[in-house]
Amino acid sequence: MHPRSTLLVLVAAALPAALALLVVGIAASRELDAATLDMLERVARAGAGLLAETGGLDDPVLRRRLVDRLADGYGVRVTLLDPEGRAVVDSDADPATVGPRPAPVSASARTPSGWTLRVTLRTDEEEPISGRLDGPLTLGLLFAALTALGMALLSRRVLGRPLTQLVTRIEALAQRQRPRHRVHSAVAELRALSDAVDTLAEEVRRGVTRAREERDRIDAVLASMTEGVVVVDTDARVRLVNQAFRRITGAPAEVEGRPLLEVVRSERLDRAARETLEGATGTVTELTLQKRPPRTVVATVAPLVGAEGEMHGAVLVLRDVTERRRVLAMREDFVANVSHELKTPIAAVRGYAETLLDGALDDEETAREFVQTICDHAQRMQALVEDLLDLAALDAGAVEPKPSEVSVQEAVQMAFDQVQAAAKRRGVPLLRTLPRDLPPLYVDPAWIVQVLSNLLDNAIKYSEPGAPVRVEAEADHETVELRVVDQGPGVPEAARERIFERFYRVDPGRSRAMGGTGLGLSIVRHLVEQSGGSVHLVCPPEGGSIFSVRLPRAKPPIAA
Structure with a gap:
């Protein structure tokens, strides 16, 4: 038991007894003083009367x-x-030594003839009767102090250790530790208090466990969501966000407590x-976040x-629809391009047929000329439809590659055979450096033959007569790089990032005049990437274009 607690118990036990004893002593002393004074007054009156009646005043x-x-009779x-x-x-x-002033405790009585009889306590008893109680009163106070000390020591023995154990137990529970010992006490109330603390601690532990599990579930749900979630309070300050919201x-990393407008620079979202x-039932709004690149977001509040x-705040769910908008735009462009690509040959075929x-x-x-033109347009539409079917199959994953070891020389030769007729018509020589x-x-x-033939066909169309188209190759430890090099006009820098998009043409009029569908390079990119490779375009300063395809090489056989 703490010394301060022992002192408090001592004071609590001694103070009431001391106060009671002090009050009783004061009251008793006052009563004794009053009784003494009354006795002296009666003696004085009786003596004065006796002197007057007996005539003793005249006889010395x-x-x-x-x-x-x-x-002698009254001891005064x-x-x-x-x-x-x-x-x-x-x-x-000696009467000569007696002064006229009375003692502190005295009484006087006058006779009819003017004599005064003064009765006083004797010299050794002139102290008031209340003063004679100081000793007993002091002894009583000392006894009360000793009794209080004994009670304090007893309380410390009976209560001190159990209370210390109880405090230690509560501190352990507060630190989420399991106490080692139970509280042992002869006081039933302390045992009941210890049991109540244990019960409360167990309930708190269960509540904390449930809250932690619930929080973990909420965190797991928020973390698994692809939508961004942010919770704001009634002042529109951020209180909770998930990882998708940050993405x-x-x-920034630290957003809690900051205004929403400061975290997301969007007045529309803040509004x-x-x-x-302010009391609205909720709203859905679309906004554009100025990032690099910009993102289109649909926010549900x-x-x-x-x-x-009562209003506690608001929850905002942000869904990134940038890719969906891009896909819809591509789909619209795709339909428009396909319609445009088919409209021209269909109109031409119909016109020549009507003629x-x-x-x-x-x-x-x-x-004969008209029929040949109709045949050419039909072949163009057939090529377009075949390319569209190939792209659709590649997008849907309906076509799986069947890889095997392929000789580069044989693949290049097969691609040459497919484009040889077109090269002869354009007067473009086909060369190889392997x-x-x-x-x-x-x-x-x-797939590799189709990739090479599409690249060669594209190079032939944009090469001038007599300008060769060359296929080059080199290998490293992991891959083989194939390059189709032409001496055509090249590709402007602004168009190089889009050159592999569907229906994209640097010069649409020239491409259609040459019979291109605008899908060849897009098919090349799909085939190469699904084969585990990569393709990119390089345009040298001196002119021309170099389409580089890097594909995995076959692993050498393991020696037995």
């Missing part, structure tokens, strides 16, 4: 005898004073949150309302 011997009898000091106030007789002293908005906090309708039906069939030369020790590729044979 009789005066002396009566004074001594009164003094008796003094007789004449009418002038001079002491004539004193039972205890979508680019918010939607404040309108909801809902109020956080308590059980009694033939109107009588051009009779002119054999004209009819090392003899070039390792084989590990790709789908049909």
